[in-house]
Amino acid sequence: MDETYEPHILVVDDARDIREPLGTYLKKHGHRVSLAGDATAARQAMATNAIDLVVLDIMMPGEDGLSLCRWLSSTDGPPVILLTAMADDADRIVGLELGADDYVVKPFNPRELLARIRAILRRVPPSREPVPPGRRAFAGFVHDPAAGMVTTPDGREVLLTTAENRLLVAFLDRPGQVLSRDQLLDLTQGREAKPYDRAIDNHISRLRRKLEPDAKRATIIATEWGGGYRLAADVETLS
Structure with missing residues (x-):
């Protein structure tokens, strides 16, 4: 793991007095x-x-934690630590059978939970957004993530930097979705934006110059004012 990478933890709990203090900690x-x-x-x-890791309460209204744990396991999702009540022996066993990596009993010491999170992340290194092996077509371009390049509608091959390649992967994975600067930094660099951080805007500008006939009037990577950026194109996976 590089020194700038900050593991991203998702805390899922319907009790605000648990999830918010835990998030702060x-x-x-x-x-x-x-x-x-x-x-x-x-x-x-x-x-x-x-x-990179999910801290997941079992007892929640609507879809419960065990159902969500099952879905995460079936989709090769991130590691899971279950939060369980003292009397939920059966739920703990079922959760582990469904693929949870560990559990902590409520009420818990946050230092213990932090130690368990660190132990799991040492075994399962945090992962950046994976680059898919296949090529994809969009707006007349073909992106080859393995080669780090796009082929233009007129057949020219344009090389991408590592940052541009990751950024394009993030957009192609989520066509039509508005992605904020924080989300794009998370997906491509594994960190949060610092004050006056313009890294994503700079990468977007460079990527647009390689994709758009007029980067100042972008139509492929659209700016959503106050919201972020959006890939305004259909995406096709190529064989």
């Missing part, structure tokens, strides 16, 4: 944190962020 100890009060919000967070 984890941030103080070098982690980026997203919070979700239910399974729906958790799925949304995972769709737009590169989550």
Whole structure:
């Protein structure tokens, strides 16, 4: 893991008095944190962020933690630490059978939870957004992530920097979705934006110059004022 990488933890718990103090504690100890009060919000967070580990309460209204744990396991999602009540022996066993990596019993000491998070991340290194092996077509371009290049509609091959390649992967994985600067930094560099951080805007500008006939009037990577950026093109996976 490089020194600038900050593991991203998703805390899923319907109890605000648990998830918010826990999120603050984890941030103080070098982690980026997203919070979700239910399974729906958790799925949304995972769709737009590169989550390295999920701290997941079992007992939640609506879809419970065991169901969400099952889905994460079936989709090769990030490691899971379950938060369980003292009497939930059966749930703990089921959770581990469903693929959870560990569990902590409520009420818990946050230092113990932090130690368990660090232990799991040592075994399962945090991962940046994976580069898919296949080529994809969009707006007349073909992106080859393995080669780090795009082929233009007129057949020219244009090389991308590592940052531009990761950025394009993030957009092609989420066509039509508005991605904020923080989300794009998370997906491509594994960190949060610092004050006056213009890194993403600079990478976007360079990528646009390679894709757009007029980068100042971009139509492929659209600016959403106050929101971020969006890939305004259909994406086709090539064989």
